[in-house]
Amino acid sequence: MRYSWSFVIKRFGLLLLIIWSGATLNFFIPKMTPRNPLREKLLQEASRSGYIPPGFEEMVQAYEAKFGLDRPLWQQYISYMNDMLHGDLGFSISNYPKTVWELILEGLPWTVGLLLSTTLVAFLLGSLLGAFMAWPKASNLFRYVLPSLLIFGAVPAYVIALTLIYFVAFRWKILPIGGGYGIGMFPGMNIGFIMDVLKHSLLPALALVLAGTGGWAIGMRGMLVTIQGEDYMTFGEAKGLKDWRLFYRYAVRNALLPQVTGLALALSFIVSGSVLVELVMGYPGIGTLLARSISQLDYFMIYGIVFVIITGIAITMFIMDLVYPFLDPRISYEG
Amino acid sequence: MSNDLVLDINDLDVQYYTDAGIVYANNKINLELKAGERLGLVGESGSGKSTLALAILGMIKPPGGIAGGEILLNGRDITKLTEEETRQVRGREISMIPQGAMNSLNPVMRIKDQIIDSMIDHELGLSKAEMLEMAGDALQAVELDRKVGSMYPHELSGGMKQRACIAIAIAMKPKVIIADEPTSALDVVTQRQVMQTIRHIQEEMGAAVILIGHDMGLMAQFVDRLAVMYAGQMSEVAPKQEAFRSPMHPYTQMLIESLPKLATKGVFHGIPGITPLLRDLPPGCVFSPRCPQAFGPCRETTPRFLEHRPNQWVACHLYENESEKARA
């Protein structure tokens, strides 16, 4: 057993701490502005269209009873936290009577699918490329040609996405411009639908991978340069090991841990980047949802989405923490 | 001890090409190693002894290279081999015991895997079980428990790590073992143990050992012959007794002189001056600026490395005349 329970508990505690901090920030920051988003929206809707969804008025009153300015702050906070614990993120102001959670669940699979696949591809591809770039015995293609392509890593993913849209979708009409699947397609587990989804996912995925690979490659390259100076590399060579074994089992293997640590740290940036790419391509994930909520000033949606994302990242980091000992035997989490 | 030479180095030149000029790391090195003998290689930092070790292992990398001469391993010139052939020689016929065992083991692999991975890469035609058996034998030979094989480097103490490195070096029973200051990172007690281990397996296997270092006391206890390098050149090679009792080269004389003796407590002799930069060598004999016995020809011509006394080879003008007279 590579780790003790006390370690797992400590990391879990940290996870809870982060989630709690996220929720708290989410509560207090909006509170700093003395506004009542629901009543505002109510008034707005009333003056604009005269149509108020049934039950809306009652909900506003219930909300004001809970979070109104007449209640002491700490009481509001407790009710808020209580709601959070029950998974009640409130109602979406612009899509009433749908709840925030419902809408998030609709978009979640899309975002998670895109994120997971592109992050893995970018990380693995980038790390491998970076490793080759630093290895003297690798072919010149890797050492001199590819580095110039790393420039892509400097530009934000959604900018790359925009450029891709213009050329690939608009000009050359190879891939669709946006959306998750074509109009007239019915979601279902059939090949036709799946192929359509893949076609639509290709550009966003491509943008994210292009933008991400560069960063990993640079990091890995730096790591390998340092590792090549280590004594175990010299001794490994003196033993007469084959080049590929030195490369994979000695160099790359030892660079993995810092790289994976870097992945954990970069999670928040990856998510930000993906949110924007979704927005630009109209991909039906959380990113587009967030953008729409902002433009509609649907505050509950905004806060809810932010909270869910923070929680997702914290959970992922927790899982990654549990994975570390398997990567590096030196890490034993005793106590 | 048989008389055949397992290693015969003739006029070896190793140079590094840097922005600041050519560094003459090894100049016309001549050295012989008989099967099963123990040779000590001493010199200050910057004398070129580590470069010599790397050259024998074929591990000189750009911007350096072997600029001349030959290294014969049982008659075969290993400087002329291809990369792949050189790799095959390493670990199998010539192996190295590294200096800092702390970092010489791959942190993420078990010890036994690090012993057998070079066996695998040398295509010995053995099954995995046989190789693991050999690995266990190697561990036992260095007086480590066979169980150590399943452990990771960070679970071992300093002395154990060094022994594990020795086990790796001897697993395929090489003919030449180069031990590059194997004990300098260890405390005195462990030093003794490790040196004893090396001696023990070396005698059992009949392998020749080149022990590189600057601890003369250690040399005195371990080696049969002593080779002294200075500023990239071989200055003297002699059997142990003669090297300590009647050294010929002034540098060796001063080295022996400088060893603290009980009789002359409190009095320290050093060697005045500093070693020259390997890219900026003085003309003539490289030791001449610091040599108290330097005279005329010393600053003009480089002395040749000759066997001026039976079994004692020196590069020094002091003896060139004598030998010539003796020959005449």
Add this chain to the structure above:
Amino acid sequence: MERLQSNLRYLRRNTSLAIGLGILLVLILFTITGYMIIDPKLDPYPLAGPASSPPTLSYCPRSDPECEKTEPKAYIFGTDAQGRDLYGVAVAGTWMTVQIGLMAGLIGLGVGVFLGFTSAFYGGWYDLVVRWAVDVMLTVPGLLLLVVIASSLGEQKITVTGMGLIIASISWRGPARVIRSQVLSMREQSYVMMARLNGMSGMGIIFREMMPNLLPYLGASLVGAVTAAIFASMGLAALGLGPLREPTLGVTIYWVINQSAFLRGLWWWGAVPIGIVALIFVMLFLISIGLDEVANPRVRRAE
């Protein structure tokens, strides 16, 4: 003079830094000359020129057939769907975006260095709190925090300065962490111990012994903070939370997305901000690689 010469010689070997600084120089010249040409109150804003005109050297509205002979106007970057002169946008927008980046970057660096330094140096409870804060803040995606802050400001129009300040509220995270870990490792090193033994005061040690060794990390952190700040400002703008009235590069891209510029064939509207943004990021990237080489000579190729 000697210093300058040896620095220039170093630049020749450190290509990334050289190219990066070169691009910086080009951008600075572009902006300076640009400001001399355009009218900053007019050109980068709507209705400065004809709408949706592709780049042209001499523009003449069809309504005025005589214009060919008297006053053709040049719109070298074209205009957008609302009549902004994209050259003006390029000049003004670049400077505004850089302003935001510098403001947030410098404030963030200052706060981050202070926090990182003091928490590593003095340790104890203070260090624990700072470390917790930085770790939590780094886990949370900066963009999202900014979204929460910015959207809570509601109907108030966000200005360029406002953007800078908002972003500054999170840009101290990275520098704090980097500087803290650097100071931690430096604190235990021999030369600091020596200084302590020699009786140097805390502040003295900080300024005379540690600072010089920290400079490369400070430089790298600054570049990193500025890059992150510009990234964040563009992200916020793309979501609609930027200074919508101002022609920053991020906001311009927002309009490009919002008004489906590409789908209307107005490729130059998007090309201008995207091109400049790409250039800025590439420049920052190259400079940071170059600084990396300065700080860590092992990465230099031994040739």
